Amino acid sequence: MSAISFPEPAVAIEPAEHAQPRPRRWYRQPALASGAILLGIIVAAAIAAPLLTPYNPIKQNLNDSLLFPSAHHLLGTDQLGRDTFTRLLYGLRTDLRIAFIAVLAPFCIGVTLGSVAGYFGGWVDVVLMRLVDIVVAFPFYVLIIALVFVLGPGQRSIYIAITLVGWVSYARIIRGEILVAKRQEYVLAARSAGLSAVRIMARHLLPNVITQAIIYAMSDIVQDILAIVTLGYFGLGVPPPTADLGSMINDGQNFLPTSHWQLTTFPGLAVVVVGLSLSLIGDGLADLIRPGQS
Amino acid sequence: MLDVRDLHVRIAARHGIVRAVDGVSLQVAAGEALGLVGESGSGKSMTLRAILGVLPHEAKVTAGQIMLDGVDLVPLSNSDLNRIRGPKMSMIFQEPMSALNPVMRVGHQIAEGPIVHLGYNRARAAERALELMRRVGIPDPEQRFRAFPHEFSGGMRQRVMIAIALSCDPEIILCDEPTTALDVTIQDQILRLLAKLCAESGVSLIFVTHDLPVVAQICQRVAVMYGGQLAETGEVREVLLDPRHPYTLGLVRSAPDVEYVRHSLVPIPGSPPSLVAPPSGCRFHPRCKFAEEDCRVQPTPLRELPGGRATACLHYERCEEAVAADRIGP
Numbered sequence: 001m002s003a004i005s006f007p008e009p010a011v012a013i014e015p016a017e018h019a020q021p022r023p024r025r026w027y028r029q030p031a032l033a034s035g036a037i038l039l040g041i042i043v044a045a046a047i048a049a050p051l052l053t054p055y056n057p058i059k060q061n062l063n064d065s066l067l068f069p070s071a072h073h074l075l076g077t078d079q080l081g082r083d084t085f086t087r088l089l090y091g092l093r094t095d096l097r098i099a100f101i102a103v104l105a106p107f108c109i110g111v112t113l114g115s116v117a118g119y120f121g122g123w124v125d126v127v128l129m130r131l132v133d134i135v136v137a138f139p140f141y142v143l144i145i146a147l148v149f150v151l152g153p154g155q156r157s158i159y160i161a162i163t164l165v166g167w168v169s170y171a172r173i174i175r176g177e178i179l180v181a182k183r184q185e186y187v188l189a190a191r192s193a194g195l196s197a198v199r200i201m202a203r204h205l206l207p208n209v210i211t212q213a214i215i216y217a218m219s220d221i222v223q224d225i226l227a228i229v230t231l232g233y234f235g236l237g238v239p240p241p242t243a244d245l246g247s248m249i250n251d252g253q254n255f256l257p258t259s260h261w262q263l264t265t266f267p268g269l270a271v272v273v274v275g276l277s278l279s280l281i282g283d284g285l286a287d288l289i290r291p292g293q294s
Numbered sequence: 295m296l297d298v299r300d301l302h303v304r305i306a307a308r309h310g311i312v313r314a315v316d317g318v319s320l321q322v323a324a325g326e327a328l329g330l331v332g333e334s335g336s337g338k339s340m341t342l343r344a345i346l347g348v349l350p351h352e353a354k355v356t357a358g359q360i361m362l363d364g365v366d367l368v369p370l371s372n373s374d375l376n377r378i379r380g381p382k383m384s385m386i387f388q389e390p391m392s393a394l395n396p397v398m399r400v401g402h403q404i405a406e407g408p409i410v411h412l413g414y415n416r417a418r419a420a421e422r423a424l425e426l427m428r429r430v431g432i433p434d435p436e437q438r439f440r441a442f443p444h445e446f447s448g449g450m451r452q453r454v455m456i457a458i459a460l461s462c463d464p465e466i467i468l469c470d471e472p473t474t475a476l477d478v479t480i481q482d483q484i485l486r487l488l489a490k491l492c493a494e495s496g497v498s499l500i501f502v503t504h505d506l507p508v509v510a511q512i513c514q515r516v517a518v519m520y521g522g523q524l525a526e527t528g529e530v531r532e533v534l535l536d537p538r539h540p541y542t543l544g545l546v547r548s549a550p551d552v553e554y555v556r557h558s559l560v561p562i563p564g565s566p567p568s569l570v571a572p573p574s575g576c577r578f579h580p581r582c583k584f585a586e587e588d589c590r591v592q593p594t595p596l597r598e599l600p601g602g603r604a605t606a607c608l609h610y611e612r613c614e615e616a617v618a619a620d621r622i623g624p
Contacts, residue, residue, distance in 0.1 A: 194379030
């Protein structure tokens, strides 16, 4: 018997070239996963509202006003006899829809203007960034409330106000990212290949920088929801009788002394949970797709 | 075909005006490979970028012409140049990793030129990309088409760069040290590939490098740059084996060479000249051991020598003597 024995390899070793690195799955990110599940439940409940509750969110039933929670009315009823749980679901429906739509226009406008400012520089950059400075000089909510007050309450005003105020953050983020990215050699290579500025921005630079804007969009939606709820609270939001979390909080607070606390607390909690889930998604996304991190 | 005449490039820097390229003239015939050698900061890359019209913002072509097929490129607008960059000339970069877009599939990067410049539709451009990937020796092109640059090795990435450069059938490819970032065996493969492709399709090359053996391998003619000016031009063999400029001689002596064994490498003393306030007369005179009084004063334009070569040195006979001494010596 020979003194030296070579152990058999336990497993066939694959050539390194074929070894696939394990992809980073979204569900391996605890923040992203919990946020996505939470938001998924809320959105599903809001969309399925007509299936989840037999009541009409608008129809008044003064005989049943200000009931306490029971098996029939999970969260009781408000002063006009409308089921609070139903109004909560429909309120989420309204506010989430407005928030998700409202974030699109500032995202597109901000990303476009930020790209132009960052890529071309010069006077275009100076003009656009001074404009950004002017908007940023005012607090977000103050400016939104003032704008909606001027434009008059309603969805259209909310969209316009959020667009006018919201684009600046995207523009700043994308401009900064483009300033860094445009010094990369692949941009020089693209220019050397005779590609137009528009094509270089859209096809080469944006895919490299857009993730930052998407991550920011998550926290921006939270901001927008808070703005929509705040406007509703001040009576500048969606006009009654449409259910809206802000107006529910406002209506309910008159009944806090009579221990109808559920009228205010649950819409408030809903806002908090929506905000939390979106923030978790934003954090998780940041960890997952921010380039250069493993 | 490409005729650069008396090119001047100046860069506005904080400490003054940098005369990065100062009166460079180059001619490249169809199918010819011209080597452009010199140490860092001698203006090689700036010359390439000026030819392609992609100078940095601070840099400007202040004089001279860049004639491509009889058209001067210097006064052309960016959009006019975009019709030339790609279909007529293209560039290969030193670092293929950073010169490829990290988030774009390589097949799409190769197909982009034909879509933009040749008006191909997506399917036809993809066909073209696959054909190019086969031509530059990327195995399994159908599989690799959808891969990202980080999934390629350094040599394969450079092959992708070459495929992109070839994608619109240019007349001339400008290479900015395309093999410097690769290890020697891959370097050899890439050089052979470039030489083969050029021979096949009659593409001209300008090959910027500081690696003399690379120039010897791939180029027919060479231009040596020093301090933003040309020091010497001529046939590769003649210039590298029998230099007529002390700077070329210094470069040859400081490069290891198996055939021409020396006891030790001889470095060039001193450091490259400031291009903000360049030395008077011959720019190489502070570092030149043959320098005489007239080198300090007299401007040194290129002078034609017999055999189609030219030198900027006033006392090039000294080099002849030194080369002869080297041959006999140690």
